[in-house]
Amino acid sequence: MTARLDALRAELLTHKCEGFVSLFPPANEYLTGFRGSTSAVLVTPKEAVFLCDFRYTEQAGEQVVGFQVEEVAGSIDVKAGEYMARFGVDRVAVEPGTLTLAQSLRLEKALGAPLCPIDGIGVDARQVKSPEEQEKLRASTALAEAALASLIPTLQPGITEAEFVAQLEFEFKKRGAFGASFDPIALFGSRSSLPHGMPGNKGLEHGDIVLLDLGCILESYCSDLTRTFVFGTIPGAWFDEIYHVTLTAQLAALDAIRPGVPCREVDAVARDIISDAGYGKYFGHGLGHGVGLEIHEAPRLNQHSDTILEAGMAVTVEPGIYLPGKGGVRIEDLVLVTASGCEILTQLPKELKVLA
Numbered sequence: 001m002t003a004r005l006d007a008l009r010a011e012l013l014t015h016k017c018e019g020f021v022s023l024f025p026p027a028n029e030y031l032t033g034f035r036g037s038t039s040a041v042l043v044t045p046k047e048a049v050f051l052c053d054f055r056y057t058e059q060a061g062e063q064v065v066g067f068q069v070e071e072v073a074g075s076i077d078v079k080a081g082e083y084m085a086r087f088g089v090d091r092v093a094v095e096p097g098t099l100t101l102a103q104s105l106r107l108e109k110a111l112g113a114p115l116c117p118i119d120g121i122g123v124d125a126r127q128v129k130s131p132e133e134q135e136k137l138r139a140s141t142a143l144a145e146a147a148l149a150s151l152i153p154t155l156q157p158g159i160t161e162a163e164f165v166a167q168l169e170f171e172f173k174k175r176g177a178f179g180a181s182f183d184p185i186a187l188f189g190s191r192s193s194l195p196h197g198m199p200g201n202k203g204l205e206h207g208d209i210v211l212l213d214l215g216c217i218l219e220s221y222c223s224d225l226t227r228t229f230v231f232g233t234i235p236g237a238w239f240d241e242i243y244h245v246t247l248t249a250q251l252a253a254l255d256a257i258r259p260g261v262p263c264r265e266v267d268a269v270a271r272d273i274i275s276d277a278g279y280g281k282y283f284g285h286g287l288g289h290g291v292g293l294e295i296h297e298a299p300r301l302n303q304h305s306d307t308i309l310e311a312g313m314a315v316t317v318e319p320g321i322y323l324p325g326k327g328g329v330r331i332e333d334l335v336l337v338t339a340s341g342c343e344i345l346t347q348l349p350k351e352l353k354v355l356a
Helices: 002-014 025-032 054-063 076-087 101-111 131-154 161-174 189-193 237-256 263-276
Strands: 019-022 040-043 048-052 068-071 092-094 115-117 185-188 209-214 216-218 225-231 288-290 297-301 314-317 320-323 327-330 333-337 342-344
Touching: 002 019, 002 025, 002 040, 019 025, 019 076, 025 040, 040 076, 048 054, 048 076, 054 068, 076 101, 092 101, 101 115, 131 161, 131 209, 131 216, 131 225, 131 333, 161 185, 185 189, 189 209, 189 320, 189 327, 209 327, 225 237, 225 327, 237 263, 237 314, 237 320, 237 327, 237 333, 263 297, 263 314, 297 314
Parallel strands: 019 092, 048 068, 092 115
Antiparallel strands: 019 040, 040 048, 185 209, 209 225, 288 297, 288 314, 314 333, 320 327, 333 342
8 A cells, every 4th residue: 555655645746736635435445445435535745644434433443554544523525625724735636537526615615725636646546456456356257257157047038137137146245246346237139239228127038139247346346247148049140240240359359458559449459340340330339448446447448548558457348239129249358458468357258159
């Protein structure tokens, strides 16, 4: 934690700021080790203070490293501003994407000075994962895959999308996960054309596409994977084609990942293959995103990202083709960027599988 605090203080010097405030749980956990929903982290060149209320004081005493723990009552953002005013600092940096407008206004009022919004401060440092973080991502992915593999036999006629998701969430917790890293997606038949559709009461039928997007949280770190199957029989040659195109695009994008490559170029590798096959307008989302303490974090693999890949980054690679009214395919792996390429954490096979 000391190295992370030192790096943050160096950022403050770069931006000519005298202090930093975070109310954002993932950033606070990264800096202090505290796992909880309500806290404030305050950093100046001399002070490193962690604020929480009575509910978390004992927990903070066990988890927080390198910060002085202070119990406060009342609005945590107001207290954070008051503490910083007491420290005598005026230029206080915040990451604007992690604060609500109401929090910002209360902070400024209590501080008595305008905040200094700096994109990425306290957040971007999390893009490159330490060896310990990488191991947690491996473990989270392995648990999610094992849970899914154990439930594949339950995909039988009549089971609904919602029922399968409920079983999956229970299986995560039974195996030791905190829970799902996002609301899992299970879509059957033509509903698989909904990129982020909500599981409903559609029952599984012979010939249905089965699109499953899931992940869990283990030791605070998320996992994320998607596999697409068919049940009983392939619905037609059109599905064979879009599955093959999606898989080809995904494999090519994985092969393109290495340090020094811009994220948008990796996106382009997959997007060009899908576009050249005539399905460009049916792939409307970015190729992937960072994963760590949050399920969606920097960097982003999309057409507009200027981020350059570095060893230690963890990103998803998840191209898809979605044909409205017919069905869709998405294939997603979580990978770690290595010195020479990438390590694919997701081990479940990707060849088209017909479930019986």
